[in-house]
Amino acid sequence: MNVLIYSIHRTEAWWRHIGKNLGFENSFVVSDLRGEGDFCVVDAFNARTEYHYREKSAFNDLLTEDEIDDVIARCRLLRFLPRRRAVSMILAMSDAFSDVLQKSNPAAILSFPIDRYVSDVLKRVAQKRNIPFYELTASAFPDMAMLMQRGDLVSTEEDPTPELVSERVKEIVEPLFLPSYVSNSKSFGKIQFLRTFLYFRARAIAFKAISIWKRDRFNLHYLDAQSFLGHKPKITDIRILDLTDDGWEEQLTRFPKEKRVFFGLQLFPEASIDYWIEDRDLIAHERLIFEAVKAFSEAGYLVLVKDHPLQFGFRQKELIEKILKFENVCFLPYEVSGNHVLSHCGVSFTCTGTLGLQAALMGIKSIVTPNYYSNSQDFILIEDFDQVKQLPKTVEATPDVADLEERRNRIVSNLLSGSFVGEFFSFEGFSKQPQYSDVARFAQSVGQRLKALIE
Template sequence: MNILLYTRKWRRDFDYEVLRCVFPNAEITSYSEERGVADVWLGEYLYAGGQTSLEATLTEDVFRDVVSRDRFLVNCDVTRARRVVGRVWAGLEGLFDKKDFDLVYSYAIDCYCSDVCAKIAKDRGIPFVSFVASFIKGYMMFTTYGERMRLGRKVSDDEVQRVYKLLSEDGFLPKSEEKNIKKSDISAIRFYLRRRIIESFVNPVRRLIHGDQDNQLYATEMLRERKLSDFYCKGWSSILHDMEDYDVDVRQSIYFPLHYVPEASTSYWLNRVAPLGYSDYVCDVIERSDPSVMFYVKEHPAMFGRRELNFYERLSNYENVRLVHAMVRSNSMLRAFDNVLVDDGTVGVEALLRGKRVLSLEGNYYSDLHPNCFVVDYVRLGDLSRQLDTSFGGREFVRGLLSDMYPTSYYDSVSMGENVVAEVAAALRMWCGLYV
C-alpha cells in the first residue's frame, strides 16, 4: 500500500497514527505547505524555477476554479496565481508519477494545496479520503467537496432517538453558533486589530524567517487595504434588526441565513459561490428570484463585525429584503417562518425536523434524504407553497444522516488522544471497505 498524506504541523502525528492503525505496512509519503513538517515541502515546487505556465493536464477552466476558491489566490494578481498553481500542480503530478499512490489521505479541503491534490487524484482514479467533524456533536463525516459519502452504518433506535431529541430542542445550537452567539461591538474591533497585526507584522516575519513568500498560510490577506471603518462604526449594528421589528407574512416570506466566509463549506462545498464571490452570490439569488418573495436575511453569528458594511447597505437597498441581527438565534427564526432557504447550511436540517419547507440552492449532503427539501436555482413565489410530505418522519431523516456518519469525539480544536485515533481509524476502515 502506497499512501500520499497531506498534513499540517498541528495534526501530523495524529494523521500518521491513524494511518498506521489501518495500514501498518503501508509506505506513507507526506507533503505540507509548512517547512519541516512533511517529507515534501511545497516550497520545493514553488521556488524551484522552471515552468510557470499552465501544464498540459491543468486546463484553464480548472486553473480558474482552483484560484476562485482559495482565500490566498483569489486576491493575487493573475501572474502570481498562475505561477503558484502551475508549479504546485506540476510538482504534485511528478510526485504521483514517481510514487504510484494507491490512496490519498488528506486534511479536509480548505485551500488550493489539497484542492489540487484531490483533482489530480480524481483524474487518475485514485481514492481520495478526507473527513470533517459534523455539526452534530460526537460525529464525523467523510466528504471531499461537501457531498455525503456512503458508510451504511447500522444505527440503533436509541441512537436515533437521542440525536433526534438533541436536534429538536429549542435550545440546540450547532458548534458554529455556540461560541459566537454573544459577540459584541468589542468583538468586532478586537478581530480587526488582531487580524491587522497578523497581516502587517506577524505573517511578513513568518515569510522572511521561512523564506516562503507564497505560502498560503502566511500570505493570505483578508483585510488588505480595508480600514476598521469598513467593518465597524459606532451604531453600525442598528441596520440589523430583531424579529420584533417586523410583521412577517409567512405566505410570501423566507428565512435566508448567511454563511461564515471564508471557510471550506462555502468556498469548496458550494459551486455557485466561487465564480461570483459570496456577496455577489447572495445578491444574485435575490435579484433573480421572484420580487414578490420577501427575504429575511440573518447574519451568521461568527461574522458579526467581520463582513464589510457596504454589503449590508447593498442588501438594504432591495425592497424585498429585511436584515436580521446576527445574535438572533436560528431556532427563533425557524419558529417564525414556514420556508427556509439554504445551500448546505445546518439550518436546513433543523428546519426539516421542525416540519418546515426547505429550498436548497444546491444539492448538499442531506438534500436527498428528505422529501421536503427542494433543490432550486432561485426562489419563485410558488415554491413557498409546495406541498409537504407530512408522512415522512423526523426520526427517519435522522437515521439517514447518522448512517453515513461515524461516532467520534474528533474535532479540530480538541486534543487528539488515543481514543480519537482509534475512533477515526475504525471509521477509516469502514470507508476503505467501500471505496478502496
C-alpha cells in the same frame, strides 16, 4: 496499502497519530509548510513557481487551462492575485504533488475538507491517477465524524437502527441545538469587533514577516492572512453593527408565517460554497444573496437576514447596506439564535449551512444547494443561477410536508449512514495535551471506513 495525508498548520502531530492507527501498511504526511511532513513540497513548489512564472506557462500535462480557470475561480486567495502569478502557483503545486504521489504510491488520500487551491490541486492530480481523495470532517451530530467527497456524503450500506435514528432526531431538533463547531458564548459589541479587527491585522503583518524569514513568500498559509484580499474587512465595516434591527420581532405580526423567509448567512468565504457547488455562478455568494433577497422582497415576503456567529468581525458592510434598501428586509442582531428565528418562519434560505438542515427537520420549506444532508424530496434545491428569480414561485408551488416524522427519519437516517462515533475536534490542542487512546480509536474507525471503500 499506503495512505497519504495532507496536513495543515498545527495539525501535523495529530495527523501522524491518525495515520499510524489507520491500519494501513504505511502512512505518509505531505505538507506545504517548511519543515513539516514526510514530504515537504515547499522547495519544489518555490522552484517550479518561478519557472512557470518566468516561462508564462498557461497549462501543463497535469492540468488544462479550463481546469486552471476552475481552480482560480474557487480559491479565496487566487481569485485576488494577478492571473500570471496564480497560474504559476497552481502549476508548481501540481508538479510538486505529482512527484509526491509517484514516491508514496497511495491507495487513498485523506485530509480535511478541500478549502483552498492546494488541496484542490492535490485532489485533481490524484484523480488523474485514479487515487480517491477523502475529506474527514465533523458530522452534524455531536461526537460523530464523517467522510465526504466535495460535499457528497460517503455512506455505508448498513442502515442505522430505528432506535438510533429516533435518538438522534430528538437531539438535532432540540431548540437549543448548535453544530459542534459553533459556540453560544461569544459577545458581539464594537469593542469585540475592534479587538478582532486589530488582531487579524497584526497577524497579517506577522505572517508577512514569517514568509520572508522562511523564504516562502507565495505560501498559501501566509498569503491567505493578508489584508489586500478582497473579502477582508476594513475598519469602516464596524458600521455593520449599526445596521442590526433590535425590533425585528415587531415586524412578524405584519406577515403570515408562510410569507416570512429566513436568510441564514454563512461564513464568507466559505469552503463548502466554493468547492461543493457545481455551478460557478452560484459561488459568487454575495451576488446570490442579493438577487435572492430581492426576489423575495419584491414577492411580498418579510426577509429576516441573520449573519453566522463566526463571521462576526469579518463581514463587509456593503452587502448588508444593499439588501436593506429593499422593502421588508431586517438584519438581525448577532446574538439572536438562528433556531429562534427559524421557528417564526415558513421558508429558509442558505446554501450549505446547518440551518438548512434544521429548517427541513422543523417542517420549514428549506432552500439549499446540493450537499451532504440534502435530497430532492425534502429540500428545494438550487442548482443554477437562473432559478433564483423564480424562488418565491417555487416556494409557493411546493406543498407543505405531509408527514414530518417520516421526513425527519429519512434525513437523519441518511446522515447516520455516513457518520461514525469519534471526536473529530481532538486535533485542537493535540500537540500540547495529546489524547492518544481516544484519537487511536477514532483513527481505527476512519481506517475501517477507508479500507471498505478502496478494497
